Amino acid sequence: MSPRDEDKREESRGKLRDAKMNEHESMRELLALAAAGALDEDEQRKLGRHLAECSACSAELDAWRGLAASLKRLPTPQAPSMLVERTRSRVALELAAIAERRKSYWVMAFLVLFSWTVTLVTWPVVRLLSGGVLSWLDLGFNQTWFGLAGYTALGWVTAGVAGAVLSLKRRREGRFA
Amino acid sequence: MGHAAVLSWEGGVGLDSDVARLRRGDPQALEALLSRYQHRLYRYLLRLVREPALAEDLFQQTWLRVAERIQRFDPSRNFDAWLFSVARNLAIDHLRRYRPESLDEPAAGDPSGEPRQARLAADGPSALDRLLDQERAGLVAGALADLPVIYREILSLRFEEEMKLEEIAGVLELPLSTVKTRLRRGLDGMKRKIETRSPGQWGLA
Helix, strand or coil: CCHHHHHHHHHHHHHHHHHHHHHHHHHHHHHHHHHCCCCCHHHHHHHHHHHHHCHHHHHHHHHHHHHHHHHHCCCCCCCCHHHHHHHHHHHHHHHHHHHHHHHHHHHHHHHHHHHHHHHHHHHHHHHHHHHCHHHHHCCCCCCHHHHHHHHHHHHHHHHHHHHHHHHHHHHHHHHHC | CCCHHHHCCCHHHHHHHHHHHHHCCCHHHHHHHHHHHHHHHHHHHHHHHCCHHHHHHHHHHHHHHHHHHHHHCCCCCCHHHHHHHHHHHHHHHHHHHHCHHHHCCCCCCCCCCCCCCCCCCCCCCCHHHHHHHHHHHHHHHHHHHHCCHHHHHHHHHHHHCCCCHHHHHHHHCCCHHHHHHHHHHHHHHHHHHHHHHCCCCCCCC
16 A cells, blocks of 8 residues: 555544544534433434444533433422412402403493483484574574584583592592592 | 312313403402412522512512503413513513613622522432432522523523423523523533532532
8 A cells, every 4th residue: 555545544534533523522512402402303313323422422411411400400499478478469459450440441431422322312402492492592503513513512521520520539539548 | 269270180271261260350360370370480580680589579560560461461372481471571671770780791609599498309318318419409509590690591491490492482582592502501601610619510410
């Protein structure tokens, strides 16, 4: 064998060694994740092949598994029972307040619908009256659109004032409760 | 009714009905959920913020927010992941506001974030084994407490909560690849810390 062949063989052996080293290093990177059960199937398969022929990596994987097991077995700090009790009553209050708010929305929606119905239903009556009895007041109620707007505004202003008075009263009660 | 969750042997079934009842504003469902998650949620918060008083405060805030937002919770999602992400957002907001440095730097050396009544693993066959277990647990807990918060939380979610990587990605709102990288770095960090404190010990189970 010529010295040249010898060199070539040595070179290719060196390349093979480098490739093995690279693979070893890249597989080592996976060991911690393997112990954490975080490898995908492909990585799992490659690592499995490497572990079969690399005792150093097998030993290191065991060590990582040991660390993972210790993490899993860490004592669980217990939530103080006073804290749980306090949270329970605080959140129960909050739930009640939320339910109350939700109820208020429904009541409000119902009232708005109701007011509109009343306004529209009573409008013909108002027109009838304004044509006769109320005509001397000259409120302009017999001009249909202007009259309806005025009548509606009157209704909403009254309802608004009533609402404001009620909510003030409620807030005052809430403060003293 | 509060006992329903305790009696049901298959956790998920009781959980779904508790969540559904809480959405209707049933305070007894709240009771069941609180009992179910109390220690896990507290542990997670303690791992995040390390101070019992702060963890307690955040624990209460978390449940208040759950009560507030349960209507917006999509029942087809995983409740665990949702609950933990609510807790996490509150904790991270707090840290960001009061201790922004803790979010990117390793905190210095006080590993004692844990209340004393920590439960002992009951399976050690002898007193000596128990003692060694305890020592090791102390070492591991200390190393964990010393890591930056982004690694503490991910290790806690993976090993203590035993969440899947996808669930963790959901809680942390991070891509899966980042979750994997952080998990690996977190474990590397644990290894380094344990080795510095007690050479040759890092892999002993």
